[in-house]
Amino acid sequence: MSDYEDKPGKVLRVALLGCGVVGTQVARLLAEQADDLAVRTGARLELAGIAVRRLSHPRPGIDTALLTTDATGLATRSDVDIVIEVIGGIEPARSLLLAAMEAGKSVVTANKALLAEYGEEIHAASRAFGADLYYEAAVAGAIPILRPLRESLAGDTVHRVLGIVNGTTNFILDRMDGSGADFGESLEEAQSLGYAEADPTADVEAFDAAAKAAILAGLAFHTRVTAADVYREGITEVTAADIASAKALGRTVKLLAICERSGTSGSGASGSKASGSGASESPEGVSVRVHPAMIPRSHPLAAVGGAYNAVFVEARSAGRLMLYGAGAGGTPTASAVLGDIVAVARNRLAGTRGPELSTYADLPVLPMGDTLTRYHVSLDVADKPGVLAPVAEAFARHGVSIQAVRQTSRGEDALLVLVTHEARDADLAATISELQALPVVRAVASVMRVEGEGDQ
Amino acid sequence: MSDYEDKPGKVLRVALLGCGVVGTQVARLLAEQADDLAVRTGARLELAGIAVRRLSHPRPGIDTALLTTDATGLATRSDVDIVIEVIGGIEPARSLLLAAMEAGKSVVTANKALLAEYGEEIHAASRAFGADLYYEAAVAGAIPILRPLRESLAGDTVHRVLGIVNGTTNFILDRMDGSGADFGESLEEAQSLGYAEADPTADVEAFDAAAKAAILAGLAFHTRVTAADVYREGITEVTAADIASAKALGRTVKLLAICERSGTSGSGASGSKASGSGASESPEGVSVRVHPAMIPRSHPLAAVGGAYNAVFVEARSAGRLMLYGAGAGGTPTASAVLGDIVAVARNRLAGTRGPELSTYADLPVLPMGDTLTRYHVSLDVADKPGVLAPVAEAFARHGVSIQAVRQTSRGEDALLVLVTHEARDADLAATISELQALPVVRAVASVMRVEGEGDQ
Numbered sequence: 072m073s074d075y076e077d078k079p080g081k082v083l084r085v086a087l088l089g090c091g092v093v094g095t096q097v098a099r100l101l102a103e104q105a106d107d108l109a110v111r112t113g114a115r116l117e118l119a120g121i122a123v124r125r126l127s128h129p130r131p132g133i134d135t136a137l138l139t140t141d142a143t144g145l146a147t148r149s150d151v152d153i154v155i156e157v158i159g160g161i162e163p164a165r166s167l168l169l170a171a172m173e174a175g176k177s178v179v180t181a182n183k184a185l186l187a188e189y190g191e192e193i194h195a196a197s198r199a200f201g202a203d204l205y206y207e208a209a210v211a212g213a214i215p216i217l218r219p220l221r222e223s224l225a226g227d228t229v230h231r232v233l234g235i236v237n238g239t240t241n242f243i244l245d246r247m248d249g250s251g252a253d254f255g256e257s258l259e260e261a262q263s264l265g266y267a268e269a270d271p272t273a274d275v276e277a278f279d280a281a282a283k284a285a286i287l288a289g290l291a292f293h294t295r296v297t298a299a300d301v302y303r304e305g306i307t308e309v310t311a312a313d314i315a316s317a318k319a320l321g322r323t324v325k326l327l328a329i330c331e332r333s334g335t336s337g338s339g340a341s342g343s344k345a346s347g348s349g350a351s352e353s354p355e356g357v358s359v360r361v362h363p364a365m366i367p368r369s370h371p372l373a374a375v376g377g378a379y380n381a382v383f384v385e386a387r388s389a390g391r392l393m394l395y396g397a398g399a400g401g402t403p404t405a406s407a408v409l410g411d412i413v414a415v416a417r418n419r420l421a422g423t424r425g426p427e428l429s430t431y432a433d434l435p436v437l438p439m440g441d442t443l444t445r446y447h448v449s450l451d452v453a454d455k456p457g458v459l460a461p462v463a464e465a466f467a468r469h470g471v472s473i474q475a476v477r478q479t480s481r482g483e484d485a486l487l488v489l490v491t492h493e494a495r496d497a498d499l500a501a502t503i504s505e506l507q508a509l510p511v512v513r514a515v516a517s518v519m520r521v522e523g524e525g526d527q
Numbered sequence: 528m529s530d531y532e533d534k535p536g537k538v539l540r541v542a543l544l545g546c547g548v549v550g551t552q553v554a555r556l557l558a559e560q561a562d563d564l565a566v567r568t569g570a571r572l573e574l575a576g577i578a579v580r581r582l583s584h585p586r587p588g589i590d591t592a593l594l595t596t597d598a599t600g601l602a603t604r605s606d607v608d609i610v611i612e613v614i615g616g617i618e619p620a621r622s623l624l625l626a627a628m629e630a631g632k633s634v635v636t637a638n639k640a641l642l643a644e645y646g647e648e649i650h651a652a653s654r655a656f657g658a659d660l661y662y663e664a665a666v667a668g669a670i671p672i673l674r675p676l677r678e679s680l681a682g683d684t685v686h687r688v689l690g691i692v693n694g695t696t697n698f699i700l701d702r703m704d705g706s707g708a709d710f711g712e713s714l715e716e717a718q719s720l721g722y723a724e725a726d727p728t729a730d731v732e733a734f735d736a737a738a739k740a741a742i743l744a745g746l747a748f749h750t751r752v753t754a755a756d757v758y759r760e761g762i763t764e765v766t767a768a769d770i771a772s773a774k775a776l777g778r779t780v781k782l783l784a785i786c787e788r789s790g791t792s793g794s795g796a797s798g799s800k801a802s803g804s805g806a807s808e809s810p811e812g813v814s815v816r817v818h819p820a821m822i823p824r825s826h827p828l829a830a831v832g833g834a835y836n837a838v839f840v841e842a843r844s845a846g847r848l849m850l851y852g853a854g855a856g857g858t859p860t861a862s863a864v865l866g867d868i869v870a871v872a873r874n875r876l877a878g879t880r881g882p883e884l885s886t887y888a889d890l891p892v893l894p895m896g897d898t899l900t901r902y903h904v905s906l907d908v909a910d911k912p913g914v915l916a917p918v919a920e921a922f923a924r925h926g927v928s929i930q931a932v933r934q935t936s937r938g939e940d941a942l943l944v945l946v947t948h949e950a951r952d953a954d955l956a957a958t959i960s961e962l963q964a965l966p967v968v969r970a971v972a973s974v975m976r977v978e979g980e981g982d983q
Contacts, residue, residue, distance in 0.1 A: 100682065100844060110887045111681050111749070207679060213845035215671065215679035223663060223671035225567050226556065226865020293567075371851065374830065388556060388862035389669035392852035395827065396845065406844035409682020423879035431566045 081114035083416050086151040086176075087121045088142050088167055089158035090130055093181060093208070094121070096405035097155060098133055104409070112416040116153075120145045122167075142167055147174040153415055155408060156180040165189055172202035177415035181208035181408055187282035187298035190289065194428045203424045205411035210283045211236050211380045213403035214396040215410075220290040220384070221426055228387040229291040232330040233523060236283040238378030238398045239274035240306050240326040242266045244314075244363070245376050248323055253311045266378050276305035280328050280361045287382070288330035288359040293432035296330075296359055302439035304362035313363075313517045316449045316488065320477075322365040323373050327522055331358045332434070333443065356435040358442040365447050366523035383523075440497030445474070445521040447490050450506065451513040452478075454485035458511045462487065465505045469498040484513070490521060537570035539872050542607040542632075543577045544598050544623055545614035546586060549637055549664070550577070552861035553611060554589055560865070568872040572609075576601045578623075598623055603630040609871055611864060612636040621645055628658035633871035637664035637864055643738035643754035646745065650884045659880045661867035666739045667692050667836040669859035670852040671866075676746040676840070677882055684843040685747040688786040689979060692739040694834030694854045695730035696762050696782040698722045700770075700819070701832050704779055709767045722834055732761035736784050736817045743838070744786035744815040749888035752815055758895035760818035769819075769973045772905045772944065776933075778821040779829050783978055787814045788890070789899065812891040814898040821903050822979035839979075896953030901930070901977040903946050906962065907969040908934075910941035914967045918943065921961045925954040940969070946977060 085101065087094055101108070101118050109115045121133065122142035130138075139145050146154050146167045154171040156178065158164045164185050171178055173196065180186070186193060186209055197204035207217045211234065220229070235241050239261060246257040258275065261267035273279045281301040288296040306326050317324050334355030366373055371393045375381040380398025385391050397403035418424055452458045459476070466473055472492040479486045491499065506512050541557065543550055557564070557574055565571045577589065578598035586594075595601055602610050602623045610627040612634065614620045620641050627634055629652065636642070642649060642665055653660035663673045667690070676685070691697050695717060702713040714731065717723035729735045737757040744752040762782050773780050790811030822829055827849045831837040836854025841847050853859035874880055908914045915932070922929055928948040935942045947955065962968050 096844070104682065104684070107684070107749075108682060111882075111885055213842075214848060215675040215850075218674060218679050219671040222870055223674050223863065223866040225869035226560065226564060226867075227862045228560070228563070293563075371830070374827070386669075386862060388552070388858045388865070390853040390856075390859050392670060392850070394671075394848070394850050396848035400846075402844045403846050406683045406842060407679065409844070410679040411682075413681035414678055417882055418879075421879045423874075423877045426567075426873055429567055 081420065082117055083112070083114045083152040083419060084117050084119040084150050085153045085155060085412065086119050086145045086148065088146060088154065088156045090121050090123045090133060091157065092401040093404045093408065094157040095130065095133065096401040097157060097408050100405055100409055108413065112413050113420050114416060116412065116416060119148065119151050122146070143170055146171040146176065151176060152419060153177045153179065153412060155412065156182055157408065158182070159184065161185055161188060165193070168193060169196050172196045172200045172204070175200065175202065177203035177419050178205070179408055179411040179415060180206045181404055182206070183209040183279070183282040183286060184298070187285040190286070190297065191295060198427060201424065203415045203418050205415055205425060207411050208404045208407035210286050211382055212396065212398040212400065213406045214380055214382065214394050214398065216287070216382050216394050217290060219394065220287070224384070224386055224389060225426070227389050229384060230332050230387060231385040232287050232291050232328070232382060233372065234283070234287065234328045234382035235325055235372055235375050235380055236328045236382065236398060237274055237277070237280040237326060238380060239267045239271065240277070240280070241375065241380070242378045243275070244306060244309065244324050244326060247309070247311065247314050248318070251311055251315070254307060254309055275307050277303050277326060277361045280326060284328035284330060284359050284361050287328065288357055289428070289430065291330055292332055292357050292434055293429045294357060294434045295430045296357070296436060300359055300436040302360035302362070306363050309363050310517065313519055316447070316517045317365045317519070320447070320488065321368050322521070323368050324363055324365055324519065325372060326361065327364045328361045329358070329522065333358060333437065354437060354441060356437040358437045360439060360442065362520060364520045364522040370523040372523065440495060442496045443493040444496045444499060445491050445493050446499045446503070447517070447519050447521045448488070448503065448506070448515065449517040450487045451516050452485050452487045452511055453513065454480050454483060458485070458487065461509055461511055462489070462506065465509060466491065466502050468505070469502045470494065471498055471502050486516065537876065538573055539568070539570045539608040539875060540573050540575040540606050541609045541611060541868065542575050542601045542604065544602060544610065544612045546577050546579045546589065547613065548857040549860045549864065550613040551586065551589065552857040553613060553864050556861055556865055564869065568869050569876050570872060572868065572872060575604065575607050578602070599626055602627040602632065607632060608875060609633045609635065609868060611868065612638055613864065614638070615640065617641055617644065621649070624649060625652050628652045628656045628660070631656065631658065633659035633875050634661070635864055635867040635871060636662045637860055638662070639665040639735070639738040639742060643741040646742070646753065647751060654883060657880065659871045659874050661871055661881060663867050664860045664863035666742050667838055668852070668854045668856060669862045670836055670838065670850050670854065672743070672838050672850050673746060675850065676743070680840070680842055680845060681882070683845050685840060686788050686843060687841040688743050688747050688784070688838060689828065690739070690743065690784045690838035691781055691828055691831050691836055692784045692838065692854060693730055693733070693736040693782060694836060695723045695727065696733070696736070697831065697836070698834045699731070700762060700765065700780055700782060703765070703767065703770050704774070707767055707771070710763060710765055731763050733759050733782060733817045736782060740784035740786060740815050740817050743784065744813055745884070745886065747786055748788055748813045748890055749885045750813060750890045751886045752813070752892060756815055756892040758816035758818070762819050765819050766973065769975055772903070772973045773821045773975070776821070776903070776944065777824050778977070779824050780819050780821055780975065781828060782817065783820045784817050785814070785978065789814060789893065810893060810897060812893040814893045816895060816898065818976060820976045820978040826979040828979065896951060898952045899949040900952045900955060901947050901949050902955045902959070903973070903975050903977045904944070904959065904962070904971065905973040906943040907972050908941050908943045908967055909969065910936050910939060914941070914943065917965055917967055918945070918962065921965060922947065922958050924961070925958045926950065927954055927958050942972065
């Protein structure tokens, strides 16, 4: 005997705001899977309307009678129970979601930018109006990551989240790694294959990944984190030389979203963060950053190819988890939206809501300069004695300890590759500035942070 | 302002049944993380008592005043809200859980054997008494897999679940693959390192994995599946020759839990299952099986080493997901139990329950003989003309199509390796019997199923 058979005739009405790549798939799946969804939630989910910008745009498979340009009217209509926002961007999505929640609707959104920037306001409205708010699709598409952080790990202490959360940049870096091509060529290839947009800024400058990092860090550390708190470096400066240098050391380059809890915590976290040097101690707080980094080829994230996403989570009791899957695309993202629709529908029928966002830990977000990182530096130097000493002195002057040095002769020249232990990012950056001015250094060929050592 | 601050003084009392490897960690974490758990759930979680078999057993860090041998009394005590069962096995766990639910307690269990065998009874009691029932820790330790199947993928159609869900056998197979050692030696090593028990039957004969497969299949396909429905083959018959044969073909051997939906479904699943041959059509139903299988080394599951677990899920909209992490161990399993405790505590405070088990699809479980599989067969044959024809005829007589053949000369002898297209398992087995009787075949050196082609 199923839930649905218990309560025949129950109906929940769904308003869809936006009918682009994701919205079209949500509408299709709501129709195609109507019978299954009815049994699984306990009520039929009926599409009440679809808000679009232009009625005239061709939308195969969509019932035009459902279309409206009055998004606010639809989102607050008295016969609507659940509002799905898949418009993206800040406005009008923000106002629509606020209006929907004020009108007592349960809300599902895939809008990472909105949540990363106005998350506090949106969550406050959800609390104030008792409205359910789910957004699994906002991070890493179909990969279940927010629910595990919010629920499965609710009895654990997360130390670190390390993720490949942008498929476009992962595709580009994968191509650069595979073919030796430079950034420009690989971007063009990604564009021609539909993996990158005509204006690729949001992806390649890592705005997209930074928004996701803010959401992940907030959930992982029970702390308010906004997009503005996230240190952000895109992949446009990654060179073929960087990739080659990584390869020579058994590493690969990935754009990583990194959320780390550092220092000793008041919440019982017993500072398990392994440090190579042991010399540095990071102040208590969280570090949230997105930048290209070299990781060992044996790291679980190194094998994440093409436009796939993966999130690596390290928790005190659970240990290391990795969640992997399609990070974008209309259908995978729609799967995550549908999962959330079922959740809010079940909650609505039971007269309850999902867990509130908890931000009680209220940890400070550390500035990038105070974050402990490791650098990989490769220098073009003259192949003669007396080169290493001034280079080593530059590192020492900034308190940066060196983990490994390798010099490769190339005739007159030599390539000097150094990998540091953990140090304050500001000290590492200052060291690089000093190296650039050293007479023995002809050029700094590649500088990149190193992550994920010891994660395997 | 947190939930907890909203409702100061709320307390939920927790009874712990069992204080072994997992129970000890649950008790420790409840105490160590008390403040965090209070804020995250909205009530303090107090340990009301711990039921054990022998009071005299030394338990460092456990308050002996909490211990009792009266498990039933504790599980039904009027001041207890939540009952955690980490005893394992069928009795007394079954009776205790039923009594606890009848007494209105919310229940969390890590008991895979009980759920795989008496799941219907336990779920019926949960429904009848309105008692919450969570069991994330029963499958794959700390890896969040049941919640994603029950909730994140609630709006999707799962086609297949392919998992490495037993760490002991994965450790043994990993050693066999790495060192060329045989099963016996690798088992001894696993035992000496604490990865296998003195009586390893439950692991190596795949009873443990079969119970987990039953639970996974039930949730994935909304269908009742019990341990008795699962076809089960352990790893005791896997030889060093099998491992070597897999290696030669770029494959590796894993003990897989395989849950597949086959045939066209009435629920809108549009039969996306790729078949190598296209000739065979499987009847509608689900196939649930646990057996060693060769998978390509490039498959995401191939890289899962040591005692780790991973579950690969293929859904119609979400595409391919993989969830990876620690599959066993006291602390990781306790992390999953704690996550469930927070969930039932939140539900209890909100006066609601988690989603019910849905079994509405009620698909038939196919017998193994009717399941479509692929075989890898390696034969010792004479290195002379006229060998391949009778071998090929044996396959053809049973309607089995061959995908690849490779013959390697070894002087007088040759090794003939064949990989088939998909065929009914019964037809493949009948073919092998016939090959064993063929005069040209000196010995059947290795027979193993092949899985995961085309999953990358």
